[in-house]
Amino acid sequence: KAGVTQTPRYLIKTRGQQVTLSCSPISGHRSVSWYQQTPGQGLQFLFEYFSETQRNKGNFPGRFSGRQFSNSRSEMNVSTLELGDSALYLCASSFSGLDTQYFGPGTRLTVL
Amino acid sequence: GEDVEQSLFLSVREGDSSVINCTYTDSSSTYLYWYKQEPGAGLQLLTYIFSNMDMKQDQRLTVLLNKKDKHLSLRIADTQTGDSAIYFCAESKADSSYKLIFGSGTRLLVRP
Numbered sequence: 001k002a003g004v005t006q007t008p009r010y011l012i013k014t015r016g017q018q019v020t021l022s023c024s025p026i027s028g029h030r031s032v033s034w035y036q037q038t039p040g041q042g043l044q045f046l047f048e049y050f051s052e053t054q055r056n057k058g059n060f061p062g063r064f065s066g067r068q069f070s071n072s073r074s075e076m077n078v079s080t081l082e083l084g085d086s087a088l089y090l091c092a093s094s095f096s097g098l099d100t101q102y103f104g105p106g107t108r109l110t111v112l
Numbered sequence: 113g114e115d116v117e118q119s120l121f122l123s124v125r126e127g128d129s130s131v132i133n134c135t136y137t138d139s140s141s142t143y144l145y146w147y148k149q150e151p152g153a154g155l156q157l158l159t160y161i162f163s164n165m166d167m168k169q170d171q172r173l174t175v176l177l178n179k180k181d182k183h184l185s186l187r188i189a190d191t192q193t194g195d196s197a198i199y200f201c202a203e204s205k206a207d208s209s210y211k212l213i214f215g216s217g218t219r220l221l222v223r224p
């Protein structure tokens with residue numbers, strides 16, 4: 001069974017631009033969560049989607065948004081990029097959101 | 113609060129056992145996880161334990177859970193150089209927030 005896949009793996013953007021990251025969950029998983037990992041703040045929860053509905057959102061500004069499609073694939077978008085948005089963005093999938101969560105390899109975003 | 117605490121660093125000799133400790137916050141947490149992260153990679157699920165269990169063994173890995181003290185430990189037997197990585201413990205809260213709360217990670221260095 002294929003694992004969680006994330007594209008692209010690496011991105012370089014400049015301040016003020018926007019970016020879209022993609023996550024394809026494990027087949028059959030309907031819950032997708034997103035996390036930001038930085039050296040200073042560690043792993044922080046961004047949001048969780050199930051059946052195209054956002055069920056929870058972390059403490060991030062409105063520049064961070066996401067969506068989920070009917071095939072459970074998810075995208076997250078960051079608008080008006082800031083230097084502090086440079087991070088590894090990880091997505092995780094699970095069947096229900098309350099069971100075992102499996103992570104993808106991450107997308108490393110660098111904002112210059 | 114939501115702090116999950118781990119010691120930052122552990123160094124062991126190859127062939128010895130490693131014990132990584134974690135203190136979590138929510139006595140009603142349902143799942144407690146251990147993830148491994150190698151440089152430049154995502155999070156690899158190592159093992160997990162349900163909150164109604166005291167111990168779980170999986171090959172070289174043993175997880176011990178002390179619910180009274182909210183203490184979780186991961187023991188790696190016969191530690192190998194390939195075990196060098198950062199290890200994160202995480203709790204899945206029972207409040208249906210659909211998010212994991214992570215510790216700051218323990219960097220394990222295995223010396224030959």
